[in-house]
Amino acid sequence: MELVSLSCNQCGAPLRVPGAARFVTCNHCGAQLQVQRGDSAAWTEVVERLQEGQESVDRRLAAIEVENEIARLDRAWDREREGYQVTTKHGGRQDPSATASIVGFVAVTIVGLIMVGGIGTAGGGPIMFVPFVIIGAAGIAMLNSISKAKQMADGKQRYQRKRRDLLRKLEDLRGASE
Template identity: 30%
Template sequence: MSLETIPIACDNCGATLDVGPASNYATCAHCGSKLAIRRTESATYTELLERLESRTERIEQRLDEFGQLSSVEQLDREWQMERENFMITGKNGHRQVPTKGMSVVGGVFVTCFGIFWTVMALAITGGMAAVGSGAGLGLLSIIPLIFPLFGVAFTIGGIVISIHAYRKAEEYEKAENRYKQRRRELVTQ
């Protein structure tokens, strides 16, 4: 019983190889190249396994790079959504990231304004308190207290809002540092 063979050329040196009809791999007896045997409907040919391995490695490397890029893009999208939670809206509807400096400056400004208001209100209404208490009028005796109390409330509210904004700025900085660290790790993998 004779084994039927197919003559094909070595992809590396061109030497003729006789291979079996079911063979998938061969080694060239002339140059020693390791070959993959490829078949189409109209032809049978060889391909160097080294080239296949090289292409496979390049494809794997590109897939790894794509996966890394995809991970970085996913992280960036997640950070943009998380970042929105920290944003504050200004008086003109402009959204911005809170900063510690902005919180302190805003708090100092509001506190100074509240103190100024309170002092001015006391200076202006100080004479009214004396007149109102002597006259015995209930409503007029309350008015001198309302304006200074508004200044005190304004001062306290400003301090509370400033502390809240400062803490939010701290939380933002921590979250941003975590994001940057994770991004560096993904890029250097």
């Protein structure tokens, strides 16, 4: 069998190792060694230290995975948020606002009541129902906006909580590898 001359990575003692061996115990200091092979050279590494290196690689990979998870969460929230947004008159997207919808409803109601007064002064008639339909439609739009604003606030809270948890996880992974 071909024997390779190596030295112990812990104590430096010379070792004669079978060419195919992956693990060897140093007969001088007793260290557990793994045989590493490069293109043109072979050397030994203490197994314990190797495991530490592997652990830090694992932690780095886990940290990258958490980073990816955060990016996915951000994208998912962008899509979710678009679902709550309302289209403005100019075609842009806007977050739903309970306050703005209430102000809008009050304005429409005032105009509607002025219309009712005007129609009444002019003698009334079946056209009287029109302002009430307009006020009713504005009321439904307001309730819809308030509901969307509430859903969006809840969704945002869920998103921010998940993001905080992931950031904490990432800090733990990075802190442990330093």
